[in-house]
Amino acid sequence: MKITAIPQLYRNLKRWREILAVLQRYGLADWMSQFQKLPFRDRITDPAGVPLSNYSREQRVRMALTDLGPTFIKLGQILAARPDLVGPKLGNELKRLRADVQPDAIEKVRATLTKELGDGYLDQFQFIDHQPLATASIGQVHRATLNDGRSVVIKVMRADIEKTMRQDMEVLAGVAQLAERVEAFAAWGPCQMASQLSTMLQRELDFGRERQNLEFFAEMLADRSDEVAIPRPVRSLCTRSVLVMDELVGQTLSEFLHDASDATQRVECKQRLSEIIAGVYLTMIFDAGLFHADPHLGNLLLLDDGRLGILDFGMVGRIDETLRETIEEMMGCIARGDQNRLTRLIRRIGDAPPTLDESSLAIDAAEFVGTFGRQSLGDFDLTGALNELSDMLHRHAIKLPNQSALLLKMLISLEGTLRELGASFDSLQIVQTFVRKSMLSRLSPKRRIRQARRIYMEAENFLEIAPDEVLTLLQQARRGEVRMILEHQRIGPTVNRMVLGLMASAVFLGSSLMLAMKVPPVLFQEASLLGIERISLLGLIGVLASVAVMMWLLLAINRSGHLTRNNDD
Incomplete structure (x- = not known):
């Protein structure tokens, strides 16, 4: 770890302890789950009293992320979309992550609205419901009515969530740096993965992006407005932490599927909805190259007027x-x-x-x-x-x-x-x-023309800069300024082993001299049964420690497959 990271580590020390405590608890339960007859196997339980060892490993990962708080819940939801990283089994389990968090008090919501919209924000509304319609890890939603009678919902970012997530991402970056040193994890590029997740979280924390997405998709699907509805944002009341948009009145498709109404009408309605959904998402992919990334049953609504409503445009794909x-x-x-x-x-x-x-x-x-x-x-x-x-x-x-x-x-x-x-x-x-x-x-000819134009512009740019670059290279060669830098990707572990071996050899030599000179404190003041007497304690410890280090180095080199010439790659 870099020296510059020490202040950051100290600043987040309390959060580090909390995270390590949760990981230790679930990690210990995971280890105990491997031993069916362990007497204290069921000592660690969840809030309901069920032993954690009874759950699968994927379930324990989900429960650990839930205990770690909103940031890690959101990270788990992002990773649920990356089965190539976590595997389909864990990805499916992470889809069940829900932010079981208490809503912010209405006073905190008012403070956020005042900060973002100004002291006179109440003049824009006839009514704001104090009870949240929905609560998530990043924000919560309240029903409201504008002065013109338009029914809207207000999505308000949770108080201090940016500070909390920034702190957690710093901790996660530190964990990723440690994981880079473990060969089994290094292949996945933990630091790069943490950086990507941090970028995605930063986007989630900007409601301005979601407002842009709402406007874009509403314009793209304008010719299908009789079939599909996208909430329209109120641009004058939208900021980075507040999003005001139309309220879509209806029931989610999850609720619709459990509704015991007329069977014949339901079959016809489901068939119509299926055709609309397929058509809408094909339009997103092929016509715009931008698509709503989470079309699950909770984000799709059957509106009271029979149209399909789509919610949650915080995450889109290109x-x-x-x-x-x-x-x-x-x-x-x-x-x-x-x-x-x-x-x-x-x-x-x-x-x-x-x-x-x-x-x-x-x-x-x-x-x-x-x-x-x-x-x-x-x-x-x-x-x-x-x-x-x-x-x-x-x-x-x-x-x-x-x-x-x-x-x-x-x-x-x-x-x-x-x-x-x-x-x-x-x-x-x-x-x-x-x-x-x-x-x-x-x-298509249109694409071929566009491709030819791009190739022409790139060739023109290359022809413009190539002569100058060649002249610069020749001038540097004439002045002897051309340098070649070679980098060995795995030289770090080799140098470390070499330095450790030299240190062990130096300790062994020094300790041998201490043994020969009987440097106090000494063991066996009088001759023992084997004739051993006056053995330097410090010298004995140094010899044993250096021999142990050299044996460890020998085993490590043997495990790497590079002990003899025949093992060289």
Whole structure:
């Protein structure tokens, strides 16, 4: 850890202790769960009195994140969208994370509104409900009525949440630095992952982004306003910490599915909703390249006027032409059974570690193609295929870019929603349309002209700067200023072992001299049974310690596979 991080560590010492206490509690329960006959195995329990060892490891991770507070709950919700990082099993468990937090008192809400909207903000409203409509880890929502009679909801950021999350992210960055030193975790790039999660959290803490998303999607879906409704924000009353938008009146699809009303009407309504949802999300992907990333049943509403309402635009995903083309090729490889090309595309679309086992990845790709490439159109299991792909990426430590991971997560969630609604059309229709539109886009003259223009501009820029760069390089070479820097990626552990070995040798030599000179304090003042007498205690300790260090170094080098020449890479 860097010296500059010491003040940060001291500042967050209390939070470090809280986090370590929670991790120690759940970590100990995880260890005890492996021993069924351990006498004190059931001593650690949850608030309901159920032993933590009775839960699965994934459930304990979710419970630990819940105990750690709002920041870690939000992080868990973000990681639930990254099954390539945490695996499908843990990802599914993390989807159950809900922020079980007490709402802020109305006085704190008023203080935030005054700070963001000014002292006269009440002049804009006829009524503000003191009881929150919904509470989450970052904010809470209150019903209100504007002076013109418009029914709205006010989303207010929780008091001090930015300070709390900033502190927790500093702690998380420190944990990531420690994890980088563990070889098993280093392959995942904990520091880079923590940085990405921090960026995503910062975006969640800016309601201005959600307001922009609401306006963009409302404009994009304006021609489908008779089928779908997006809450319209009140721009004059929106800030970084406050979001005022239309109230959508209706019931969530989760409530609709449990509503015991007329069966015939419900079947017709579910079929209509399924077609609208599929059409809307295809429009998002293909026409705008920007999509609502969390289409689960709680974020989709059946409004009183029969339209589909969509909530929560805090997290959206983007898809560019390169990603479209890569996914198109991947689907073609699955259909043709070309596992070699699929393996190369998986490596292209993700960030593969240096230690990737190519042969093992090829075998998994062949198994994937053999399982899903032979399924008929009507029997194709899209969710199973996407989950299997995520599991394969996780096993080989291949990290997807955020946009690719969000797309996978959105498709899985979308098909689950359509399945809950009992959609009669095949789920693969989404992917087929995706591929077909991508192919048409790639062959369109408009795209070719745009591509040619981009290539021309890049070539023109290169021709402009290349002569100057070459002249600069020649001048530096003439003055002897050209330097070559070589970096050995794994030289750090080698140097550390070398320094430790030299130190152990020096201690051994010094301790041997102390033994020879009988430096006090000494053991065995008189001759023992073996004739041993006047042994220097400090010298004996130094010899034993240095021998132990050298044996540890020998074992470590042997484990790394570089003890002899035959083990060299």
